[in-house]
Amino acid sequence: MARITLEHIRHAYSEKAKAAGDYALKEVHHEWEDGGAYALLGPSGCGKTTLLNIISGLLTPSDGRILFDGKDVTQLSTEERNIAQVFQFPVVYDTMTVFDNLAFPLRNRKVPEAEVEKRVNEILEMTDLAGMAKRRAQRLTADQKQKISLGRGLVRANVNAILFDEPLTVIDPHMKWVLRSQLKRLHRQSRFTMVYVTHDQTEALTFADKVVVMHDGQIVQIGTPAELFERPSHTFVGYFIGSPGMNIMSVAIDGATARIGDQSIALSAAPVLKGQGRIELGIRPEFIKLGREGMPITINKVEDIGRQKIVRASFCGQPISIVVPEDDDIPADAKVTFEKQAIGIFADSWRAMNETGRQEG
Numbered sequence: 001m002a003r004i005t006l007e008h009i010r011h012a013y014s015e016k017a018k019a020a021g022d023y024a025l026k027e028v029h030h031e032w033e034d035g036g037a038y039a040l041l042g043p044s045g046c047g048k049t050t051l052l053n054i055i056s057g058l059l060t061p062s063d064g065r066i067l068f069d070g071k072d073v074t075q076l077s078t079e080e081r082n083i084a085q086v087f088q089f090p091v092v093y094d095t096m097t098v099f100d101n102l103a104f105p106l107r108n109r110k111v112p113e114a115e116v117e118k119r120v121n122e123i124l125e126m127t128d129l130a131g132m133a134k135r136r137a138q139r140l141t142a143d144q145k146q147k148i149s150l151g152r153g154l155v156r157a158n159v160n161a162i163l164f165d166e167p168l169t170v171i172d173p174h175m176k177w178v179l180r181s182q183l184k185r186l187h188r189q190s191r192f193t194m195v196y197v198t199h200d201q202t203e204a205l206t207f208a209d210k211v212v213v214m215h216d217g218q219i220v221q222i223g224t225p226a227e228l229f230e231r232p233s234h235t236f237v238g239y240f241i242g243s244p245g246m247n248i249m250s251v252a253i254d255g256a257t258a259r260i261g262d263q264s265i266a267l268s269a270a271p272v273l274k275g276q277g278r279i280e281l282g283i284r285p286e287f288i289k290l291g292r293e294g295m296p297i298t299i300n301k302v303e304d305i306g307r308q309k310i311v312r313a314s315f316c317g318q319p320i321s322i323v324v325p326e327d328d329d330i331p332a333d334a335k336v337t338f339e340k341q342a343i344g345i346f347a348d349s350w351r352a353m354n355e356t357g358r359q360e361g
């Protein structure tokens with residue numbers, strides 16, 4: 001297990017890169033705790049795999065250093081970094097039995113056979129493969145094979161970190177849920193440092209203690225699931241986390257008041273805004289109250305999603321979504337109020353500070 005330090009890391013696939021836009025990974029400067037469970041979350045192309053490959057040693061960054069427990073490993077191979085990896089598609093030896101596939105990383109490192117037996121049996125239980133330990137891997141289904149890959153990643157007791165690259169893509173939905181919970185439990189027991197790449201917010205939020213949200217080659221926030229939901233640092237986090245995502249509206253700010261069209265919305269404090277950037281107000285659909293009091297909206301559509309309804313509406317010409325409990329009435333001339341504490345003000349996409357220096361919100 002190791003603390004992972006990413007020291008001013010940048011990466012461009014072209015040697016001619018100069019401008020920030022030429023970098024697949026813009027500057028990353030962070031320290032990840034020993035024993036933490038981190039998820040790298042973001043849409044396709046945002047740089048997750050590039051960052052993971054830099055951590056694993058498959059890729060040497062164009063700039064910066066990577067340290068494990070303070071030791072510079074930037075030039076070390078994957079093997080020398082002593083990490084385990086689980087990829088998107090299964091990597092198994094078809095002619096070996098399930099047991100031997102799981103035992104391979106241990107036998108390869110000359111672990112005594114009694115210890116191999118003990119660890120492999122634990123992993124067989126955990127991955128639900130105990131009933132097929134003696135079968136050859138060849139005839140197994142894709143998701144059984146991927147469970148072997150997961151098991152192989154978890155079987156060694158002394159790795160610095162385990163890296164997972166979208167490991168549940170080929171697993172069926174029910175088993176996905178089971179394996180995710182098992183991985184979380186295993187993390188609590190073993191305290192391995194784990195880094196898990198995914199573009200699926202449910203996967204990230206259920207697996208990780210800390211979610212690293214990436215957008216356009218940058219880390220825009222590292223936080224617990226609650227922090228990402230309640231206090232997104234960037235409009236992208238507000239929009240990407242949550243379903244539906246945060247409502248983001250263009251506003252003008254006048255002291256502790258936001259103005260949208262001819263409406264005035266009271267803020268909990270006046271945000272401090274430097275310069276004349278693009279100013280937006282963010283509020284999650286769960287914190288807009290719909291009723292007969294407040295500011296007028298035009299309802300365009302109501303989606304019934306079981307225990308809740310999602311109201312799609314226009315507010316001062318801007319689209320908004322509102323989450324309403326299933327049994328609430330939706331008046332024809334509905335009005336809205338915004339919960340003051342749940343409002344965030346963003347300047348050029350980043351959360352602005354309020355007068356006391358705290359992040360606005």
Ligand SMILES: Nc1ncnc2c1ncn2[C@@H]1O[C@H](COP(=O)(O)OP(=O)(O)OP(=O)(O)O)[C@@H](O)[C@H]1O
Binds near residue numbers: 024047
């Ligand atoms: N070998 C490569 N050569 C050139 N450009 C690359 C290479 N690998 C990735 N890129 C580019 O770098 C950027 C980041 O890609 P990366 O694969 O890290 O993103 P990702 O978030 O992991 O996406 P996905 O979820 O689709 O794998 C993308 O614009 C991609 O096109």
